Amino acid sequence: MKRILLTISYDGANFYGWQKQNEETRTVQGELEKAIEIISGEHCEVYGSGRTDAGVHALAQTAHFDLPVNIPISRLADVLNNLLPGDIAITNVEEVAPSFHARFSIKKKCYRYVINTSKIKDPFLASRMAFVKYPLDEEKMLKAASLIEGEHDFQGFCSAATCTDDFVRKVYSIKITKEDELYYFDVEGNGFLYNMVRIIVGTLVDVGRGKLSLESVKEALEFGDRSKAGVTMPAGGLYLKYTKY
Amino acid sequence: MKRILLTISYDGANFYGWQKQNEETRTVQGELEKAIEIISGEHCEVYGSGRTDAGVHALAQTAHFDLPVNIPISRLADVLNNLLPGDIAITNVEEVAPSFHARFSIKKKCYRYVINTSKIKDPFLASRMAFVKYPLDEEKMLKAASLIEGEHDFQGFCSAATCTDDFVRKVYSIKITKEDELYYFDVEGNGFLYNMVRIIVGTLVDVGRGKLSLESVKEALEFGDRSKAGVTMPAGGLYLKYTKY
Numbered sequence: 001m002k003r004i005l006l007t008i009s010y011d012g013a014n015f016y017g018w019q020k021q022n023e024e025t026r027t028v029q030g031e032l033e034k035a036i037e038i039i040s041g042e043h044c045e046v047y048g049s050g051r052t053d054a055g056v057h058a059l060a061q062t063a064h065f066d067l068p069v070n071i072p073i074s075r076l077a078d079v080l081n082n083l084l085p086g087d088i089a090i091t092n093v094e095e096v097a098p099s100f101h102a103r104f105s106i107k108k109k110c111y112r113y114v115i116n117t118s119k120i121k122d123p124f125l126a127s128r129m130a131f132v133k134y135p136l137d138e139e140k141m142l143k144a145a146s147l148i149e150g151e152h153d154f155q156g157f158c159s160a161a162t163c164t165d166d167f168v169r170k171v172y173s174i175k176i177t178k179e180d181e182l183y184y185f186d187v188e189g190n191g192f193l194y195n196m197v198r199i200i201v202g203t204l205v206d207v208g209r210g211k212l213s214l215e216s217v218k219e220a221l222e223f224g225d226r227s228k229a230g231v232t233m234p235a236g237g238l239y240l241k242y243t244k245y
Numbered sequence: 246m247k248r249i250l251l252t253i254s255y256d257g258a259n260f261y262g263w264q265k266q267n268e269e270t271r272t273v274q275g276e277l278e279k280a281i282e283i284i285s286g287e288h289c290e291v292y293g294s295g296r297t298d299a300g301v302h303a304l305a306q307t308a309h310f311d312l313p314v315n316i317p318i319s320r321l322a323d324v325l326n327n328l329l330p331g332d333i334a335i336t337n338v339e340e341v342a343p344s345f346h347a348r349f350s351i352k353k354k355c356y357r358y359v360i361n362t363s364k365i366k367d368p369f370l371a372s373r374m375a376f377v378k379y380p381l382d383e384e385k386m387l388k389a390a391s392l393i394e395g396e397h398d399f400q401g402f403c404s405a406a407t408c409t410d411d412f413v414r415k416v417y418s419i420k421i422t423k424e425d426e427l428y429y430f431d432v433e434g435n436g437f438l439y440n441m442v443r444i445i446v447g448t449l450v451d452v453g454r455g456k457l458s459l460e461s462v463k464e465a466l467e468f469g470d471r472s473k474a475g476v477t478m479p480a481g482g483l484y485l486k487y488t489k490y
Contacts (some may be wrong), residue, residue, distance in 0.1 A: 013258070057369075071312045086371030123256045124302075124373070126331030 007092035012057040035083035045082040049243045055235030064102040108113035108244035110188040113201040127177040131235035136208035144207040145174035155224030198233040206230030252337035257302040282329035294488045301481030309347040320369040322353040328410035353489035358446040363426040375482035389452040390419040400469030403438035443478040451475030
């Protein structure tokens with residue numbers, strides 16, 4: 001028995017998210033477990049670094065499982081990629097210690113959110129980024145980002161459906177990069193609450209278009225008041241960029 | 246009443262093709278008619294230049310309909326784009342003569358097929374191009390293309406489901422362009438049979454990888470023998486590139 005760490009990239013558009021649900025529902029975890037069962041001959045539970053929602057993509061999600069058969073690690077990526085559908089790719093495979101856990105051993109995680117400010121509709125980008133028609137004030141967004149960076153109680157920045165009693169998270173950095181009509185928001189933290197990155201970016205966008213004040217962002221952080229933060233951005237613009245152990 | 250010609254781009258991945266089927270099935274024609282009904286207050290049939298199959302994309306499909314209300318033509322694209330889902334975009338709108346017909350007035354049509362020869366799986370390209378792992382001999386493909394160009398009975402190059410008794414079509418040109426690991430096949434003709442472009446490209450690929458001889462291509466053309474032509478390439482690599490009237 002070997003514990004295997006997979007690095008996985010997927011186009012989330014046609015998945016009901018990471019987490020396995022039932023036989024009929026197409027999920028990334030479900031597809032991975034089906035492929036692994038073909039090579040191992042038995043069901044192996046796959047543990048992701050965390051869930052991603054329906055429509056959310058991954059550039060480098062990580063997950064572990066215990067491989068009960070003796071297949072060379074160097075062959076595993078190719079074998080799995082041939083068994084998996086085209087919208088999931090294994091980009092790295094390595095053996096890890098039996099104590100390693102894709103979720104509990106994690107130190108840092110980074111999400112990228114992509115916004116397109118072009119007024120021209122591009123049907124091939126619809127599930128890949130969010131289109132924002134308003135001009136965005138980059139200075140204001142950077143000021144709001146610096147308020148959000150750091151350790152805070154993020155109750156004001158998560159969905160009401162969040163199942164936790166601990167809302168304290170540390171956002172190490174929020175980087176904003178502009179390339180022509182695209183904005184990239186890279187948010188790195190020690191962990192994220194449900195919808196937290198989509199609400200952080202929605203808050204930056206609402207500040208950038210002049211709909212929300214920096215004062216309101218401070219209040220959302222201070223009083224955990226969701227109504228003081230910005231909108232929840234759509235799933236399609238979000239990418240799990242990397243995890244660090 | 247004005248006859249309107251629309252130019253339409255769409256990502257075919259999440260459509261059951263162009264042609265309207267029933268209420269539950271998502272089709273491009275169906276989505277267009279729903280959006281037009283909202284602005285015109287009544288059902289207007291939309292006539293495409295031709296059907297595209299499930300998963301086939303369009304860079305510039307064309308379609309006409311009769312607009313019963315007096316909306317400025319210059320505003321129509323914006324209004325429709327706001328009503329349509331993100332994976333369909335209207336890129337041009339113009340008024341045409343009442344005798345114009347998107348299908349019957351057509352003179353030329355061009356499809357593009359995209360092949361990726363990279364051995365590295367990219368989940369974000371899975372529904373956008375076909376992955377071919379074999380090395381392709383460009384010289385051989387060009388020779389096969391020059392056999393296919395011209396006016397022929399293309400019974401050997403269409404699906405058995407083709408509903409027609411006239412299999413004669415003229416292929417004006419087949420252009421092959423290589424950019425890094427991508428091959429673009431641009432096939433221009435006066436019309437195409439069911440699956441014809443996908444079978445033409447499959448034939449070029451099978452010749453290029455050494456699985457099919459030029460002799461076999463000649464026989465497919467001469468005797469209308471489908472078994473002598475190549476495979477039908479998958480839908481996701483195909484794009485309706487333009488139509489000419």
